[in-house]
Amino acid sequence: MLQYESVLTRAEHLEAAGISAADVGVLLDAIAVVVEPVRISYLWRPILPDPGDDLVLETAANGRAEFVVTFNRRDFVPAQQRFGIEILNPADAVRRLENR
Numbered sequence: 001m002l003q004y005e006s007v008l009t010r011a012e013h014l015e016a017a018g019i020s021a022a023d024v025g026v027l028l029d030a031i032a033v034v035v036e037p038v039r040i041s042y043l044w045r046p047i048l049p050d051p052g053d054d055l056v057l058e059t060a061a062n063g064r065a066e067f068v069v070t071f072n073r074r075d076f077v078p079a080q081q082r083f084g085i086e087i088l089n090p091a092d093a094v095r096r097l098e099n100r
Contacts (some may be wrong), residue, residue: 001028001035003052038063047082049075060085069093 006012008024040058041063048054053072056077060068068076076087088096 001032003056004028005030036063047078056071056084057085 005024005028008027009021012059014021014024038059040062046054048057050072054071055074056068056070057076059065060079061083065085067088068079069078069088069090071089073087073089079085080087
């Protein structure tokens with residue numbers, strides 16, 4: 001959640017999405033209601049170029065995630081290959097949720 005907050009509240013992301021930091025807070029509050037906490041065991045680091053991304057991968061792998069949603073798909077290719085976790089961009093993830 002902290003990683004999401006950190007990234008989503010960057011000025012360039014707020015501007016691109018046309019939202020405010022308060023809007024991000026509302027979204028994160030809604031997510032917090034439905035998420036399942038996952039213990040991180042640090043078994044596979046480092047595998048990705050960015051240590052912050054490794055934290056996301058650890059959470060996804062330990063939480064048995066079906067996919068990771070990111071604009072940074074290129075850096076997650078090793079995760080997709082090694083763990084079989086599908087990497088989706090946000091638009092594809094929204095479409096997939098709408099089709100469920």
